[in-house]
Amino acid sequence: MKDRSEYEDTFKRNYLRLVYSLMRRGAPLCVAEELAADVMTRLYKRWDEIESPENWVWATAHREFPTVMLKERQYVPLDEEPPEGGAAPSGAGCFADEVEDRDQWLRLLKSLPDRQRAVVGLYLDGLGTAEIGSALGISPSTVRSQFRNGKNTLAEMLRARQK
Known part of the structure; x- marks a missing residue:
């Protein structure tokens, strides 16, 4: 059984970078945050069964990105800001x-x-x-x-x- 504090570290290392990455692909901030949060929540629920959490998070978010964007049918406004602290x-x-x-x-x-x-x-x-x-x-x-x-x-x- 994995330590849940490792999840917190994984979340802190990846959440903002993932949101910013999704925005660079064209997601509006609200869509990028929602997709990243959803993937991180699913990671938390399956924490003990996922061998490589960081790879899983990135692969899952970017695999689901096209489907999410088709549902949203939105494009990123050029003046939209990344989340505070985004790299x-x-x-x-x-x-x-x-x-x-x-x-x-x-x-x-x-x-x-x-x-x-x-x-x-x-x-x-x-x-x-x-x-x-x-x-x-x-x-x-x-x-x-x-x-x-x-x-x-x-x-x-x-x-x-x-x-």
């Missing part, structure tokens, strides 16, 4: 460092096709190729291809903005 995108290397404004960053991400946006967003959240593939139900080679294409598209958009 800004980091770790994206050459292209994220060139974008200073969070709203500009969200607009750039929104212009990517859904799968590229999902892969790049999860990469920015610090997930590796295998974890992203598991979360989205795609192979590691597809993750690498989608990331490369998304990164190249973002780099082209940034070059065009600088001209």
Whole structure:
């Protein structure tokens, strides 16, 4: 039997990052918070039977994202703020460092096709190729291809903005 204090630590490490990640995929704040809370609640109820809680949370939320968005039929307003304490995108290397404004960053991400946006967003959240593939139900080679294409598209958009 797992210690419930581990659940609290898992919640604290993942909830806000997950909400922000879902927003980067296009969910309005209220939808992102509701989906993240629902997944974390189900994790709590199944705590003892889930072997890798963090992977389960990310995979479940991102697998359910398209269905939730179809039900909501909503798109994120560009002026919507992430939850207080949400992490800004980091770790994206050459292209994220060139974008200073969070709203500009969200607009750039929104212009990517859904799968590229999902892969790049999860990469920015610090997930590796295998974890992203598991979360989205795609192979590691597809993750690498989608990331490369998304990164190249973002780099082209940034070059065009600088001209």
